[in-house]
Amino acid sequence: MANISIFTDIQTLSQAVANLFIDNAILTIETKGRFSVALAGGSTPQESYELLASEKYSKLINWSQVYIFWGDERCVPPDHIESNYYMAWEAFLKYLPIPTTNIYRMEGERDPWEAAQRYQDKLMDFFGEIPRFDLILLGMGNDGHTASLFPGTKALFDSKVMVTANYIEKLSSWRITLTPLAINQASRIAFIVSGENKASTLNKVIHGKYKPDIYPSQLIKPVHGKLNWYIDKNAATHLHE
Ligand code: 6PG
Secondary structure, eight states: OOEEEEESSHHHHHHHHHHHHHHHHHHHHHHHSOEEEEEOOSSTTHHHHHHHTSHHHHTTSOGGGEEEEESEEESSOTTSTTOHHHHHHHHTGGGSOOOGGGBOOOOTTSOHHHHHHHHHHHHHHHHOSSOOOSEEEEOOOTTSOBTTBOTTOGGGGOOSOSEEEEEEGGGTEEEEEEOHHHHTTOSEEEEEEOOGGGHHHHHHHHHSOOOTTTOGGGGOOOSSSEEEEEEETTTTTTTTO
16 A cells, blocks of 8 residues: 655645655665665755755755665766756756766667666666665656556567666657566655645546556556655545545
């Protein structure tokens, strides 16, 4: 059963996500000496990332033991306004003492299939056979997609790879994405969902019939880890209907 936390607004939601990040980082660094996190793209997590770079949060962990990955990336250069790497770099990474070698960017500027293979190789080098992220942050689109796992696309049921290229017809664009196989190995997965426009879909994803081809976020079911939903009141409007 998913653990759902509802927050008054995006500000309190973002503080909770920043606290989750830091708490997991402190615990994991203490026990394992390193903390691996895959970041969500899109706009919702931006305020959480900005908080992590603030005085209050940034001094709480040793950033040289933090390893940054992404759940997905758009096929654009790293300095492109649409790049998930660019958003995170501008929001917090550029302000923090994280060695560049700790930042594992998906190379959106490359051929999608080549970029996917290169990222899979990086994950294998870092984790070994199975990538077990300590934390994966995910957003959800109002069509029920997460990462770049969009409804009706080929990547949804790929059970052979950890990272793949995925063509998104409705966006007429390629993406690079972790597959559910990789995401579900994480120790902790946190969805971050805000806004009334996602409320109806969110209720169907959490409480509706299992239709992962239509609602790919339903594919996210950690094998060993924990799944948390961090949502604001607006996104929770239709929960339990
Ligand atoms: C992306 C994301 C995607 C995002 C959702 C929600 O590359 O766009 O990884 O899965 O998290 O589309 O986006 P918003 O937070 O902007 O609503």
